[in-house]
Each structure stands twice: as structure tokens, then as C-alpha cells.
Amino acid sequence: MAEVRLENVRKAYGKKVVYANLNLTIDDGECFTLLGPSGCGKTVLLRMAAGFEQPDAGTITVGGVTLSSPSERIFVPPDERSLGVVFQDYAVWPHMTVAENVRYPLVIQKVAKNEIDARTQDAIDNVNLTGLENRMPYQLSGGQQQRVALARALVAEPKLMLLDEPLTNLDAKLREEMRFEIRALQRKKGITVLYVTHDQEIALAISDRMAVLDENGNICRIGTPTDVFERPGNAFVFRFMGVANMIPADVRGRDIYARGTDVLLSKDAPAPVPSNPVLGCRPSDVDLVRDPGPGMPTARVRRVNLLGPIVDQRLEFAGMELRAQLDTHKAISRGLIFREGDMVGVNIANPLLFDSNTLEGVGSHE
């Protein structure tokens, strides 16, 4: 069992309160991601879980065992927590080869030599470092060092793995492969993973559940990736999950207008309507129409960028910039790649309403 519980955790450095009162439970066998902007406290949380930092107050338990609790004077040191850890700076032992780094946790555990050799090679192969077994860390690229750290964390098959941005230095293809590898191993072995990142794509791809932190270390939203993406709950989470159009709005009845205009954005306002509404939509939810019918809102195309599989079109709409993104093939086959200066019709699907004062969301249409 490796359920992780953080209860009423407080952590401050001088006047900087990173966590005022953090409560979070990660279920046994779950891949849980903590997503948040730089400086919000992700690494601090992992360091507390790993035992490199003591919380000022509160308790941290893993599998029902208390590892940190200042009020009870409990503090289990890192090497007694049997965790797999990959930190942001992927510290590998500089004086050991790749193979020596990876086998180290098994040597400490006094595993039989044959088994150590087999598991070490397996872990090295899993992270695509085959052939580099005898290199020293200084002879490796940043991404290769990162993979050594990952292999070293995986080799011991710990019950709990703490991963702090372990894939940042990898190229896109390798990042996707490693993401898949971590996920496959986690499922196969039933490992609990606490994964920390500021990259929403990784969070959405890898997690069973995820939590989004704001810059003050408050948990804004917890849920499955689809929950969080579809029902972000507030404007901060919505914007953090990808490119977002935010259009100040007036709501009359169920009609949503661009604020101060008669430009009708949607006839389907979700209730209740916030006092200072802002309509949020993804660029992929903005459909462009070549010959707009009467009454359809129109926009002027300002810039067209082909981004490989998608085409990104920036429009001037109701006095502000609106972004529309379309699958490139579809856009070409339907004649929807426009010229700069063209007037086009705009149709907004899946609008969300947020309150620009409180940043609270009011739900979505499904």
C-alpha cells in the first residue's frame, strides 16, 4: 500500500508561505500529477514527501505510516522512506558510470548479483540508453542524464515514485516514449506515482487524476484529465490547460454578447450567470465560415500560421484578438484557409462562462 496523504501541511520560508494548509490524498496505485506554474511549490511538495524537507506543521503519511509530523516529533529520513525519486536537476552520481548509477539502489538492497545485472540492463534498455552503460555522466547529454536518473528510480520498483519534471530535457519524440514507459511500468507494477510538472500536455497524457495549483500553492481543481479539461471550474485552470480565448461578455436572457456590443456569441448561456461574465473558448472551438449568413458574427482575418497538423488563424473580432485553430487537412479540403484581410463568419462551440472578478467558473455544456 502506498496511499499518500498530506494533511494540514504548512510550509514557509521566512515570509514566503508556500503552503498555508495543504490537504491532498493520492490513492494507492494511482498516477497523480501536480500541475502548476513556476514557483507555485511543486518541488517543495516533493521534497517534503521525499523527506528532504520537514513541513512546519501537519502530517505526511505513506501507506498509513506517518513519515513527517512535527507535532508528534516524527521525521523519517529520506533513505528510510523506500521511494524512487527523480528530481528536477536529475542528480546522478558524477563518479559512477551509467550502469553503476542504475544498479546502485539494488546494491544497497543487497539483491543477488545475477538479478542486479539483469534488472540493471533491463532498466537501461527501457530508457533507450543501451550501449552507453560504461559512460560517465559528464559524457552524456542532459536528456541522457535525465534518463539515467529515471532508470535508477525505476530499477528498484519502489511502491512510490516521486518524479519532478523528469522529461524536460528530452526531445518531443523521446518525451512521448518515456511518458509511455513510465505509465506502462506504473500500471504493470501497481506503483503509486506523484508526478510534478508545469506542462499540461504531460499532465493530461499521463495522469489517472491531476491537481492544478495556482501561483499561491492553492489547489484549484482536482480530477481526471478529462474532468479538468472539460470542466476547469475557473478561468485560471482554463487558461492553464492550453491556449484560451477570453471574451468579456454581456448576458441577456440566455444570449451571450461581446460586452458593449450586439455581437451575439452564443444563444446558450450556462446558468447561473456570473456578475462580470467572460466567455472562454478554445481556438479549436471557433469555427470559421466562408460566407456568413445574416446575423452571424463576423471577424477580419489578421494572420494565418500553418503549424503543421493545425492551422492557426488570428482574427480581429469585436475589438479584440480571437484565435481559431483547425485541422490543416480539413481546412484545406473545406476551403477554410483564409487570406489576411478576409471577412469570415464566426461560430463558437462549447462556450464556458467565467467571472472576471472572482475567476470562478459556472460550468459548461456537454
Ligand SMILES: Nc1ncnc2c1ncn2[C@@H]1O[C@H](COP(=O)(O)OP(=O)(O)OP(=O)(O)O)[C@@H](O)[C@H]1O
Ligand atoms: N530553500 C528555500 N528557501 C527559500 N525559499 C524557497 C526554498 N525552496 C523553495 N523556495 C521558494 O518556494 C517557492 C516554491 O518553490 P518550488 O521550487 O517548489 O517551485 P516549483 O513549483 O517547483 O517551480 P518550478 O516549476 O520553477 O520548478 C518559490 O517561491 C521558491 O522561491
Ligand SMILES: [Mg+2]
Ligand atoms: Mg520545481
